[in-house]
Amino acid sequence: QKEVEQNSGPLSVPEGAIASLNCTYSDRGSQSFFWYRQYSGKSPELIMFIYSNGDKEDGRFTAQLNKASQYVSLLIRDSQPSDSATYLCAVANAGGTSYGKLTFGQGTILTVHP
């Protein structure tokens, strides 16, 4: 079982729709959760982070965390073609040899078509 799993997609949504990206993780000791956006040929860009159960909103983005289900998601409202990218879910643990280490999923490719 992979430590962080994402559906690789591609996920295709029409412009203006809500895109829903999902991620599950295996380590119950995970403390922090991140979403990065990566355009083709570019480096990952941090767009959201969440530490506590529930929802966290930032503009058109909402991150949702459910530690009991070991599930984190990213919602993108009013999707735009410029949102087309690979979205990477990353998980951090506290302490020990994992101190500060991020474990990434393989990424979900999102395509927003006009």
Place this chain on the structure above:
Amino acid sequence: DAGVTQSPTHLIKTRGQQVTLRCSPISGHKSVSWYQQVLGQGPQFIFQYYEKEERGRGNFPDRFSARQFPNYSSELNVNALLLGDSALYLCASSLAPQGLLFFGSGTQLSVL
């Protein structure tokens, strides 16, 4: 303010050679991490350094080594290159070991 800077941007090497990649963190950031990203996969953790000390090591062979300098810049060295080392090497910096990570633009390494 400048972000994380990496050099070179592209590199072509042959099997068995050695390579050194360089990274300068965001001003004020004292922690530097290195990740390897193979095409189609998420980044994989290689090393983290904080205050010039190694704070974490991923599941990579001893051919991979790194160090951090007094100005917090860092180098990643890979010896005895293999074809499978071809990847995008990403450097990320943070204020502290568990701070938010900000990535540089990466070094694309091709091993022929």
